[in-house]
Amino acid sequence: MSAPDVVAPVVQAAGIGKRYGPTVALHEVSLTVRPGESHALVGRNGAGKSTLVSILTGLSATDTGTVSFGGEPAPPLSKQDAWKAHVACVYQHAMVVPQLSVAENLFLNRQARGGFAIGWKQLRRQARELLDSWGVRVDVDTPAGELSVEDRQFVEIARALSYGARFIVLDEPTAQLDSQAIERLFGRMRQMQRNGVTFLFISHHLHEVYEVCQVVTVLRDARHVLTAPVEQVSRSALVDAMTGEQGGLSVRDAASRDALAVDAEEVLTADALSGDGFHDVSLHVRRGEVVGLAGSNASGKHEVAETVYGLRAPSAGTVAVEGKRLPPGDVAAALHAGVGCVPRDRHHxxxxxxxxxxxxxxxxxxxxxxxxxxxxxxxxxxxxxxxxxxxxxxxxxxxxxxxxxxxxxxxxxxxxxxxxxxPRVVVLINPTAGVDVKSKEALLAVVDRVRAEGKAVLLVSDELDDLRLADRVLVLRGGAVVAEHQAGWPDGDLVADIEGVGLHD
Known part of the structure; x- marks a missing residue:
């Protein structure tokens, strides 16, 4: 018997079933995660991922089946401290108290005490030691609400590790990170794996599964469909497993459709716009045209789009629809002028x-x-x-x-x-963020439909698949437009401009 066979799984779920009234949330689902690996859990929205995570983290009871950690049965749900010693989940939305310091968040409800008072000196020292031990470079006195998303995630991971847990569930951890922060996250994950930490990685970005995970499990319609080494599953096979259909993601590339008429009416005009995070940005979108904005999260692309829609007021420059200037920073006026918007945060x-x-x-x-x-x-x-x-x-x-x-x-x-x-103009900001592959396909089909109806579309996205719909893609970096790509662009060229690695500098 080889060594891996005698080491108990970090977590093993067997025959898990869960119902909410008439709805079957999970049916006979099993999952085994081995020590030191990054194990991907993927599936469409509604496949059962969130329900399984709630069971693995002690937030919900199973109707059928069992959960064990290291070969031992999971604790009763009433013993939450015992669950914290086994597993923790870091969600894409902050689970810190923003007004409290990093040190206070790390040891919330278990502060070091001297008599009846909190021992602040000891608390800060323990916080520094904890963060240093896992290579997290954050000032322990900083209010948690001032942290970047990246640093907040690692504070939450460190807090989980401080309870003794060595199994961390990462739920859409890259959803709010730019590409450089994602690379740092993956680098730290690999370092933590070498130090004995195991991850369950949940993401809709399938390329990330191939970059950082060794094993993948697919859920579909509340059932277990596939578990296999990542290197043995092609992307198309993975999409097929998630959807139950063959063919993968079907996105219409703008390069495959007829070219826009050269005399098409200009509907949206932004002239020399400057504002928070960007400067001197000009763009125009014609009737039936899709113009994409690409760049890192710090590039200014979101702020430009929000200024067009009136969510932000520019410090200079103008926005016009069919030649009529819009009042700055006025959503109602933009709506009345014929601008519709899908904002970047659907919840808020x-x-x-x-x-x-x-x-x-x-x-x-x-x-x-x-x-x-x-x-x-x-x-x-x-x-x-x-x-x-x-x-x-x-x-x-x-x-x-x-x-x-x-x-x-x-x-x-x-x-x-x-x-x-x-509307005459549609502004779309990350329109497929946090959705599964088939929902993404359906959303992009609607975008292509409204383009064909003659609407002007401004499309801001972190996803290359989304940007394939664009007739032109403007790349922003450091708040300025640095490149423009026509439909049919090679991935490498666009990414090089986004990252500033020099192919066009």
Whole structure:
């Protein structure tokens, strides 16, 4: 018997079943994660990943099946400290108290004490020792709310390790990181693996699975579909396993469609725009054209798009729709002028989570649905039902609160709201972020449809697949446009300009 066979798995879930009322969340799902590996867990939204993580971290009980750590049965759910000694999850959204310091967050509810007072000197010393031991370079006195997303994640990892856990679940850890921060994250993951830490890595970015993971498990429709070494599974086979279909992600490349007429009307014009994080940016988008903005998260691309839509006021320059200038920093004026927007954060900027699909889908047109802004329920219901069918939203009905939808279906509601006003210009900021491969395909198909209808589209994305829809891609770096690529661009050329590695410098 070889050495790996005698070492107990870090975690083993066998025959896991979980129901929520009539909904089967997991059916006979099994997972085995070996010590020191990065094990990917992938699947479409609604496949059961979140439910499985909640069971593996002691937040939910199983209906059937068992969980063990290191060959020993998992603790009772009532013993949360015992669970923390085995496993922790670092989520893409912050799980720190922003007003407290790094040191206070690391030892929250277990501060070093001298009598009845907190021993602040000892607390800071222990925090520094903990961070130093795992190579996390963060000032322990910094308020956690001031940390970058990257540093916050490593503070959360260090906090988990301080309980004794050596098994960390990373839930979409790269969703808010630029490419350089992602590389640093992966480098630290590899170093921690060498020091005995094991990761369960959840991501919709399949190229990351191949870069940082050794084994991949696929869930589909609440069932286990595949577990295999990453090197033995092609990307197309992985997509097929996730979707149950063959062919992988189908995205229409702008290079494959007819060229835009040279006399097509210019609909959106941004002239010499400057603002927070960017300077002297000019762009124009014609009727039926998709223009992409690419760059790192610090490039200024998001800020440019938000300025076009009125979420930000420029310090200089102008934005015009069909030759008419928009008042700076005025969302209502932009909407009235015919600009629709999918913002970059659907939870905080795009949706009212407690409200229904029909309420969210009609937010941008309430003034058109009845006198004095009063929208009769019957009309809202009809429009909500139209959104369900027109955008392929999977839901119980138009009255369902959007909080209960998967990420992909939530994003479809945001897109439905942006297009409900029949805008002339559509601004899309990371439109497929955090959605599965088939939802991404459906969202991009809608974008291609509205382009074909003659709308001007400004598309900002971190995803090369999204940018394939663009007739032209402008690359921003350091707040300025540094390159322009026509449809059909080679990946290497675009990435080189984004990263500033010199192919066009």
């Amino acid at each position: 900027q795009g949706l009212v989570l407690e409200h229904s699909i029909m309420d969210n889908a009609t937010l941008s047109v309430l003034d058109r649905m009845g006198r004095g802004g009063f929208a009769p329920p019957k009309i809202r219901r009809v429009r909500g039902a139209r959104a369900l069918s027109g955008y392929g939203i999977v839901a119980a009905g138009p009255e369902q609160p959007v909080a209960g939808l998967s990420g992909g279906n939530q994003q479809k509601v945001v897109l439905a709201r942006a297009l409900e006003s029949d």
